[in-house]
Amino acid sequence: MHSLLRWLFLVAFSLIFSTLFAQNIQWQEIYPGVWKGVAGKPDSYDLLKAADVTPAPALQKMAKADFPLNAQEIHFQLNSGKTYLRFPLERNEQLFGFGLNFQTIHQRGKILQLHADHYGKTDNGRTHAPTPFYVSSSGYGVFVNSAKYMDVYAGSHVRKDAREPAKVMDRNTDNNWEAHPYSDAVEMLIPAEGVEIYIFAGPKPLNAIQRFNLLSGGGCLPPRWGLGFTQRVHRLSTSEQVKQEAKAFEDKGFPLDFIGLEPGWQSKSYPCTFEWDKSRFPDPAKFVKEMDAMGIKINLWTNPYVSPDAAIYQKIKPYTGSHLVWNGIVPDLSMPEASKILFDQFEKEHVKIGVSGYKIDEVDGFDSYVWPDVATFPSGHTSEQIRQTYGLLVQKQSFEMFRRNNMRTYGLVRGSNAGGSSFPYVIYNDNYSHEDFITALINSGYAGVLWTPEVRASKTAEEWLRRFQTVCFSPMAMINAWSSSMEPWTFPEVAPQIKAVAELRMKMMPYWYSEFAKYHYEGIPPFRGMSLEEGFGIDIKKEKTTASLEDNPYAEAVTREVKDQYMAGEYLLVAPLFTGQTTRKVILPKGKWYDFYTGKFVGDGEVISITPGLDQIPVYVKDGGIIPMMPMKLHAPKSGEKVDLEIRHYGEKNSSYKLYDDDGNTFDYEKGMFAWREIKVEKQKNGSFKGSISKEESGKPNNIGAVTWRFMTP
Template sequence: MMRLWTILLLLFATAASAQPIRWQEEYPGVWKGTFGKPDNYTLLSAAGATPQAATLERLQSVDFPLPKMEVHAELIDGKTYLRFPLQKNEQIYGLGLNFQTVHQRGKILNLHVDHYGGKDNGRTHAPVPFYVSSRGYGVLVNSAQYLTYYVGTGVRKDAKVPAEVKDRNTDKSWNSRPYSDAVEVYVPTEGAEVYVFAGINPLDAIKRYNLFCGGGALPPKWGLGFTQRVQKLYTADEVIKEVAEFEEHGFPLDFIGLEPGWQSKAYPCSFEWDKGRFPNPEALVKKLANKGVRLNLWTNPYISPESPISKAIEPFTGSHTVWNGTVPDLNHADAKCILAGQLSRSQIDIGISGYKIDEVDGYDYYLWPDMAKFPSGISGIQMRQTYGVLAQKLTDSLYRQQNKRTFGLVRASNAGANNMPYVIYNDYYSHQDFITALVNSGFCGVLWTPEVRGSKTGEEWLRRFQTVVFSPMAMINAWSSGTKPWSFPEVAEKVKYYAQLRMELMPYLYSEFAKYHFEGTPPFRAMVLEEGFQGQTKASLNNQDLETNPYLEAVNKEVKDQYMCGEYLLVAPLFTGESTRKVLLPKGNWYDFYSGRYVGNGEEIVAKPEDDRIPVYVKDGGIIPMTTARLHAPAAGEKVNLIIRHYGEKEGMYNLYDDDGLSFDYEKGAYSWRRIVLKRNASGKLEGDISAPDKNKPNTIGTVKFEFMGQ
C-alpha cells in the first residue's frame, strides 16, 4: 500500500510539473499565458498601467506567432522553467536597457535592477523582461523576481533542431557556442504569467506592448525644451543669476534643475528647503515662472532622521536603512500618504515642476539586501525590482491631481512604467554606450537621455551636446562641473545653433511623443525597426588572433551607433576624434537634413558633415514640421507659426499633434491631429496643405509656411 501511495504521489507531482500553459487572447495580437501559481505582485500590478483597450481592439488581428506546443513550462523544485522556440537566423532584441549590445541572442542575462556596471549582463537600470524577435513578435514574463534568461545558449538533448557536432581539430567552422533553438527563462516562483505580443513586424509587436502598458509617456511641451542642472549647493540668488545668463547669451531654457542641496539635509533627505540657501522658495518659483522657467528638484526617497515626516513614516518603512535613512514602503498606503503630503505641501503646491529621483537602482552595498522586510509584505527582491516604478507612480499621481503634466528623471524603471513621464539617466559616461542605450530604449518601453556633464575639449562638448538635442531630454547636468552651454568658447556658437534647433523641432518631437502615447511607436528606436533596413551582416574572422581568444566566433554585426528619431529622421552621431563616419541607409532615397541634398539609397555611405554638424538624414517624402527659434516652449494655448519642410521627390503625409501642451485634458479628448499633405498639382509641382482645425478642439497653430528642401 505504501508503495502504491508513493507511485501515485510521483505521478501527481509529474502531472503538476508538466501542466500546459493556459492561453487567453486579451486583445488582437496580445495573449496572456498562465502557468502554475504566479505571484500576485508583479511588474504590471506594481505599475498599475491601464491598457489602451480601444486602440488595441482596433488593431489588425494576427495569429499566435509561435507553435503553442513548443512553448514549454515546467515546475522543478518549486521553480518555474519556461522555454520559447527560436528559429535559425532569428535575432532577439530588448531585455532591458543595455549599453553595449543590441543583439541579445547568445547572451545569458540575470535581470536585476542595479546601476550599470559596464557590462551587459542583465544588471541595469531598467531590466525589462520583454524581448522582441526579428520575426515580429514579443514576449514579456510578468514577474517582479530576479529572472535569468538563456537566450539561445542552452542546448537540450531533445532539441527540435539539434546542434551540429563538429571537430575542432579539423573544422574551421567549429564554434564554442553550438546552435541553440530556444530562449529559456528561470523564474524562481511556483508559476509564471507570460504575455505574447504578435505583429506584422517587430515594430508592430512593440507598439502592442507599449499600448498594453498604457501607451508611451506624453511630456508637457516645456519638457522637450532645454534644461540645465546647476552646480552643487547653489543659492536662490545664484539660480536667478544663471537664468539671466542664459537669456543674455540667447540660449533656450525651460527648466532649471537643483541638485540635492536644495534640502536642509540630503542623502538621506529631509524633503524640506534649506532656509539659508532658499529663504523663500515660493517667491523663487514665481520669479522663475515669470521668466518662462520651471524648477526641478533632485532627491532620493530615503528619509533623514531630521525630516519633519521621519517619526510619522517610520512604522511604514523597511527593515533596513539606506545611508541611515529609512526606506518608505511605497506599497503601503500610510507611507505613500505621508510622503505625498510632504512633497505636496513643501514643493508641488508652490509650483515645483518635477523631480529627479536618484539612487533607486543600486549599488547592492548601500541598498537593502534581498532578505529585507517591508510592512506591506512585499519581499526585498520585489521591492528592489519595482521601487523606481513606485516612486514614479507616486509623484506622477500628485501632478495628475493638479491636472499638470510633469517630466523628470529617474534611476530605475521596469515593465509597465511605459506611460510614466520619466527619463532614465546614470553616472556612467561613455558617449558611444549612451547612444547604444538610446537605441535599446525603444525595445523596452523606457526613455533614456545621453546627458552632457563635462568634457575635456570643445570638440567633445559639441559632440555630446548634439546628441542630447536628438534625445528625449536636452540636458546639461552641471552639478559637479559647473559647465554652461558656452563653457567652451570655440564651439559656443555651434552649440547655440543646436540648442535653437531643438526648439525649432518641437512641433515634430511633440507629435512623435504623441504617437508614442496614442499608437505605441517609440520616438527613438533602432535601425532594425525601420522598414527597408538591411544592416545585419556577418563579421569577418580574418586576421584574428586565436592565441588571444581560442574560442573566437563569428557574430552578427550590430548597428548600434545610429538610430531613428521619429518617423522621418535618421541620426548618426559623430564621436570625439571623428570627422567622418560610415552610415547604413535603409532602402529608399535619403536626403541631408540641413541642405536637402540626395545622399543615397539602401547603401553604406561615408558622412563628411560640414561645419562640425551631426549627420542627420530624412527619408524621401519626409515632412518635418518646425517652428522659429525661441527661448522657451510655448505657453498653454499659445499659437505658434509653422515652417513645414519637405524632403525628396515623393508625395508625403504627416499627422501633426496639437493640445494645450500642459494638462491631462488630452485624456478626455481635448486634442487634435492636423493632417499635412504634400501632393503634386496638375503641372507636377509639389504643393503643401494642412487640414483645418476641428471644432471645439485645441488649435495652437498660427501661420503655416512650406519649404521644399534641396529644390
C-alpha cells in the first residue's frame, strides 16, 4: 500500500509540475520587436551556435512593437524527454515558411518533419533548408532554435481543449462538413529537453522576416561578379577546354563572369582529395591567373568527404565521424581542429592562387548517401545535430576563409538552415522541374536562404529559353552543364533571345546589386513571394481580360497559392511562362503597374490575361519604379571602374531609390567603405519628370560615371 501511495503521489506531482511548467516561458525583448523565450533546458548546440553570426546593426534600429501573440496561449510541456510547443492561430491566418518547400506556398494545415535532406519531390519537411521559422499573414514570425528534427503540425489537428471548440457536423446531412475541421494552433515536437524560441513582430509579414534575417547577421552581399553570368562546364573538362569555353563566350558576345569546374578538376572525387588533377590541370596557378586575365573567376565543385588518398587524410582522421560517405571520412566540422585542417588545405591549394569560390555538394541527403542517425562524432554532438547544421558549417567556415583573404565569394551549396542568411551561398539540387524551381524561389524568401532555378538540360529550344529567362531574374544566373555540355547557343533558333536576356541581366546589375545590399543591411529578401508585397489582396475587382474568359474575382485569385509569379527587388513583378504555355494570368497588387519593356500601363489591383510570345519573360514595374541600369558588358565592372548609368522611371508617381556602391570585391564595406546614393524623380509644373542623384560623399566609393534619364511611361 505504501508503495502504491508513493507512486500515486509521484504521478500527481508530475502532472502538477507538468502543468505549471507548461506556462513557464520567460520572454525577454532582446532587440526592438524581437523576443527570446527559453523553455526547459535547451541543448548546448543549436542552429545559431553553428552559424555563429553576429546580429546585424540594423536590428537594433528597427521600430519598437508590441508582443504580437497572446503569451498565455504559447504553451511548453516536457513529455518523456521531448519538448512540446503550441502557438495560437486565428481563423483568418495563413502560414508561410517551414523551410525551402518546392510545391507549396501555403503551409497551414500541413504536417512536416523538418529534416535536412535532398528534396524528394514531396513537401514533407525533408528539404535542403528545413528552417524552423514560419511567418503569419497576420504579421509576426516564430523561430524555434534547435538542431534536432522537428515534427510540425501547422494547424492540422484539433485539441479537445481548444480555445475555439470544433464544430461537430453530420456528414450525412450537412453539405458544409469538412474532413479537416478548423484547428487553432501550430504544434511542434522536438526530441530535446528544452528549446530557445524567438518571436518576431511585424507589423507586416515582411518586417518579421527582416528581423529574422537581421538576427542571422543580415543577408549576404555577393561580389559584383557573382551577379553576372556563370557556366558550369563538363565534369571532366581540362584547363585548355575551359579556356576554349571562355573564349567561345567572348567571341559570340555572351556575358560570362565565372566558370564552375565539376569533379574532374580533383585528382580523385567521391571521396575527394581536394587536390588538382595534374593531367587535366598541369599548372593550376597559371590557369587561374590566365582565366582572371580574361575576366573570368573560377569556382570549384567539391564535397567535404575525405579520400584515403588525400594529403590531409591521416591528420584529419581523429576528428571525423564513425561512418563513411562515398567511402570518405566525414570531418566533424563542429570541431575547430577539423575545420582548420580542411580549410587550411582549401586556402593553400585554391584560394591563395585566386580561386573565387565553391560549389559544396552532398551536405543534404538522401539517407542512403549521408551518415545514418546511429553515427557518432568526436565532438559529442549527435548525428542528427551534425546533419541539421552541416550545410551551415561548410558555409560559415569557407566564408570566413575568404574574409581572412579580403576576397568576397559567391557559391553554391546543397544544404542550409536558420542562421545562414549572411553566408554568400545559393542552394541548388538535382530536381529538373521548372515549376518547382519557381515555387522554391518564392519560398526561399520565407526561409532565409537563396535558391537558383538553374538552367539544366532541356529537350526543346522553348524549354531552354524559358528556363534561361527565369534564371536571369534569380539570385544566380547559371547554366549547369556538368553532364550535358550545353551552351547558351545550343539551340540556334532561340540564341538571339537568350543573348538578349543575358545582356539584360548584365544591364540590370546596378539594380540587382542595390537589392542585395538591402538584403545585407536591412534583411529584405531580394526575391520573395507575392504575399509580402504591399497591396496584394486589397480591393476586389473583376478580372480584366482580352478574351471571353470565365468570371474570376480578384479575391479568389489572391487567396489561392500563388506559385508562378514573384517579386524581384523593390519594384519588379516577374511572371514566367513554362514550356507549352502561350497565355497566363497575372495577379497585380493594388496600385498601378507598367510593362517593364514598354512602360505602358497594364492594370491596377486586378487579374490580367497575357499572351506575351516567346521572346520575353513578362515583367511588370510598380508605379514610381526606378530601375538603374548600366551599358551591357561581358563582365561585371571591376573595382574602381566608372560605370555610366541609365536610370529608368515608370508610371506617374514621384519616387526615390537608394543606389548602393562599394568596390564590389573586398570586405572593405565592413569598415565603412560604401555609399548609398539617393535617386529622386519628381514631376515638374509642366507635367514632365525630372531626375536627380545625390552627390558623392567625400572619402566614399564612387563608381558612377555619366547619368542619363529615361522616363518610360508615355
